[in-house]
Amino acid sequence: MSLAETEGTAPVQAGQAAQAAGEAKMTARDANVYYGDAQALKHVDLDIGTNEVTSLIGPSGCGKSTFLRCLNRMNDVIDGCRVKGDIRLDEEDIYHPSLDVVQLRARVGMVFQKPNPFPKSIYENIVYGPRIHGMVHNKGDMDEIVESSLRRAGLWEEAKDRLEQPGTGLSGGQQQRLCIARAIAVNPEVILMDEPCSALDPIATSRIEELIDELRQNFTIVIVTHSMQQAARVSQRTAFFHLGILVEVGPTEEIFTNPKDKRTQDYITGRFG
């Protein structure tokens, strides 16, 4: 990525400009994941809509996190994990041998369950990514990216006077927003979130959910959550996984008022045995 492309805070990126909201940003076709001999994900076909929040729900071990990690090849780092199938970002095969995984993860960022800031200053947490991707070249660039990222993550007012203090000194909710700021600092197109609020209190959770809704304007978001209320609150589309199978996907409101599959209904109404 050239310097010219990253200058300024214009939120729209080249890859996204071509798509209207709701059109597929990422596609999975016949996605299968194996951990050794065990198949964790079976024949999943799923589209991730541009500038939409897609939530993945299902009981533990259903394959939703496994699917999420397929989208930026985080499964590559797990021993014995094999991914088969066709997964594309802007129609480009992300498992193609010539694809640069580091570049892919800059385009498809990730936020984890537990806030995991680097044991460095708030400032360093933000500039780390842009620096290794060669997006910043001087103090001015870095200051700008720190401010814009923290602003977009809703953390600027709270953090601007303590940028040199360790990120780990922030509260849990602030740390998670710092992790989101760190993820958006490299200007990704897609943000994957793996239960981003499960370690947070209700107020911090509301802040993150509000943030997710704002970020949707500029990013495509996929979120794994165990809270069905959260899925109902933040997402436009919901996908229900069970035993490694994608059981049902549809507009969030429909999934929660009128699911078409009995397994979805049993899960969301609390009837699973």
Place this chain on the structure above:
Amino acid sequence: MTRQSIGMFSNQGEMPSSDHIVTSFDQEITSLNEMIARMGGQVEAGFAGAIEALTKRNSEIATRTIARDVEVDQLEEAINDAVINMLVRRQPMADDLRFVFSSLKIAGDLERIGDHAKNIAKRSITLNNLPRIEPVGSVPRMGRAVQRRIKDVLDAFNERNATKALAVWESDPEIDNMYNSLFRETLTYMAEDPRSITGCTHLLFIAKNIERIGDHATNIAEVAYFLITGEKIEGGRPRGDLDETSSYTTPTERTDAKA
């Protein structure tokens, strides 16, 4: 983006299942179902009593019917409380959400039906103290038709039978037509014998009350259909008051329309 559904599953005709992980939630659902059934029964009996009080010119039945409405109102309160409690504590989803929402709506419609029945009973006491007027004879027929609709729609709800709910919904124009003809009959009667105006006016209000009860049965049919299928009934409500026989049309307009 179109909906993808991979499973084979139909909501049609399903009773609320009793296998939630949290068994106290099942008990709350069962109890709410029973309250609706009881309220429905009370309202049916109240309306039947009101019609009987009118046709048999029996003010005692009317008084009993008026008293009965208190219990209907109490049941509505109890249902409202139960629904709020379940929304707060259970955050119901899917068919549970539809059931809780439907219960609230149906209780509201039943309460209105109860009020209309009470009004009919009150007016019947007044009518019983006046000389008998002829158009009263048409009221029981209309009353019976509406009673049947209430029974059918409550059955549709209890049995989770969408076809039955739809049949009730489609039959509303029949009631509208009966009302319109009763309206005209009463007007003619009043024109012929001004001494009958007091009684006939009360009777018209009674007919309007019955017609409104029919509308509430239609509301319940819509809610029951949504509960059962998760879908809204397609298309606009069938209506019997849009043509030239409507009570909204004046005789001049009717003549103009024919000319």
